[in-house]
Amino acid sequence: MPRYGMVIDTLKCVGCSDCVIACKTENNIPEGYNRDWIVTEARGKFPTINMEIRTERCNHCSETPCVSCCPTGASHIHDVGGVVLVDHEKCIGCKACVEACPYDARYIHPDGYADKCTFCIHRVEKGLKPACVEVCPTYCMHFGDLDDPNSEVSKLLQSRKWHVNLPDAGTKPNIFYLV
Amino acid sequence: MNELLELTTTRNNPHVDPFMAMWEWQIPVYLFLGGLVAGMMIISGYFIFSGRHKESNCACFSIPFISLVFLSLGMFALFLDLAHKPYVWRLYTTFQIKSPMSWGAWILILVYPALIANIMMKPSLWMLRLYPKLSLWSGKVNQHPFFIKIIGISNMILGMMLGAYTGVLLSSMGSRPLWNTSLLWVLFLVSGLSAAAAFVHLFAKNKAESELLAKADNGFLVVELFVFVMIFLGFLSSARPHIEAAQLLLTGPYAPTFWVFVIGLGIVIPLIIQLLAVNHKIRHTAIAPIMVIVGGLVLRFIIVSAGQYSHWFNAHFH
Numbered sequence A: 001m002p003r004y005g006m007v008i009d010t011l012k013c014v015g016c017s018d019c020v021i022a023c024k025t026e027n028n029i030p031e032g033y034n035r036d037w038i039v040t041e042a043r044g045k046f047p048t049i050n051m052e053i054r055t056e057r058c059n060h061c062s063e064t065p066c067v068s069c070c071p072t073g074a075s076h077i078h079d080v081g082g083v084v085l086v087d088h089e090k091c092i093g094c095k096a097c098v099e100a101c102p103y104d105a106r107y108i109h110p111d112g113y114a115d116k117c118t119f120c121i122h123r124v125e126k127g128l129k130p131a132c133v134e135v136c137p138t139y140c141m142h143f144g145d146l147d148d149p150n151s152e153v154s155k156l157l158q159s160r161k162w163h164v165n166l167p168d169a170g171t172k173p174n175i176f177y178l179v
Numbered sequence B: 001m002n003e004l005l006e007l008t009t010t011r012n013n014p015h016v017d018p019f020m021a022m023w024e025w026q027i028p029v030y031l032f033l034g035g036l037v038a039g040m041m042i043i044s045g046y047f048i049f050s051g052r053h054k055e056s057n058c059a060c061f062s063i064p065f066i067s068l069v070f071l072s073l074g075m076f077a078l079f080l081d082l083a084h085k086p087y088v089w090r091l092y093t094t095f096q097i098k099s100p101m102s103w104g105a106w107i108l109i110l111v112y113p114a115l116i117a118n119i120m121m122k123p124s125l126w127m128l129r130l131y132p133k134l135s136l137w138s139g140k141v142n143q144h145p146f147f148i149k150i151i152g153i154s155n156m157i158l159g160m161m162l163g164a165y166t167g168v169l170l171s172s173m174g175s176r177p178l179w180n181t182s183l184l185w186v187l188f189l190v191s192g193l194s195a196a197a198a199f200v201h202l203f204a205k206n207k208a209e210s211e212l213l214a215k216a217d218n219g220f221l222v223v224e225l226f227v228f229v230m231i232f233l234g235f236l237s238s239a240r241p242h243i244e245a246a247q248l249l250l251t252g253p254y255a256p257t258f259w260v261f262v263i264g265l266g267i268v269i270p271l272i273i274q275l276l277a278v279n280h281k282i283r284h285t286a287i288a289p290i291m292v293i294v295g296g297l298v299l300r301f302i303i304v305s306a307g308q309y310s311h312w313f314n315a316h317f318h
């Protein structure tokens, strides 16, 4: 079974927010809410300050506290690619999954259910790329099967240095940032 | 010069940014009422189990109905918190073994019959007036001492499960360092027991019971202090996110409320007052029990709020 993930090149990302807008349009995200966003991290001692710009979203983790805490089974792992999804018809809006995600990647949709990035599974199942990956003008985002050693994402991870977000939180995220 | 570390995000989701504040007053109120009811069930169950129900004014006859009302109020608060209310029934079409919230939903369903069975031992006059048939049922329950023992034991066990689960609900969330202690359920259980002992002491008609509860409450308060010490020792000897989580309460923005209302007015001062009272140096008043109860409520608020505020460090390259 494939394990979908993303590899994002922070050396190419300029934080233009095209991915954010593409997601909002593709997925009809209400005003004031975001499934993906841009983080700028500055670190170091003056004058040697490093900066990293990256686009973030749900990491579609391999260990999923957001799924195990869900009392109704609304939060679940999709049959295809291990993508983490929410079944709106089962969700009671208890917010447990929002609290359980160390990345704060979820929110409660104004209609009452928990919501977050779906890796655009409706597009991926048709053979398309997620909307954010599709529009990125610097081609910094790559989407594919991490379990296939010949996939573009696997090859990038083998050839470049990378990090994940919050490794200590122990959720085994599937979004990797090239540095 | 200090090392700079600055994170800027464009995300601004309601109740998620700038810091998590998804759970508001409803959850702490529910956790408090759940803990109080859990404590009362354990007390009532223990009184029944130890044969105190043979005294006609035993508190075990008044506890279950009050518990029923409080628990229902707590569940109503929980219901108010749900963002997708029409789907609430989904809780009861499944059992998710890994989800403490699912466990809780089913424990609550089991708690009601245990409370009702306890009420049946001696229904109040107004209940009998409403449903005269109750006296028939009550007679049947009281025919078998075996039944009574079962009622006592099941109230104790379900009380413990209810009290413990309110802590596990939070501590199972690895995402929030402050909740990340396996002692949280002990803290909530003991705090629930102490609030329950204080509350029942206030209305207990039986002198011996009232005295026993004040003494027991002193014990619970001492244990609670000890559990706090253990929790903080655990955090402070752990990694930075946990140290900082503990500091939120010890020296940070939540410290004044924590020290004054939870530790000072909620535990230490009522403990001193009640120690003097059980040693007959001063008379029992309602002051100490009320302080204990309010302290228990503030504890739930502070743990829920500071816990949501505590977080892992979102910084990655070195």
Ligand code: SF4
Binding pocket: A057, A058, A059, A060, A061, A064, A065, A066, A067, A084, A100, A101, A102, A103, A104, A105, A106, A116, A171
């Ligand atoms: S990022 Fe958060 S919501 Fe997404 S799978 Fe991981 S824990 Fe769950």
Ligand code: SF4
Binding pocket: A069, A070, A071, A072, A073, A074, A075, A086, A090, A091, A092, A093, A094, A095, A096, A097, A098, A113, A114
């Ligand atoms: S908010 Fe919905 S998806 Fe999240 S844990 Fe509750 S029921 Fe499950």
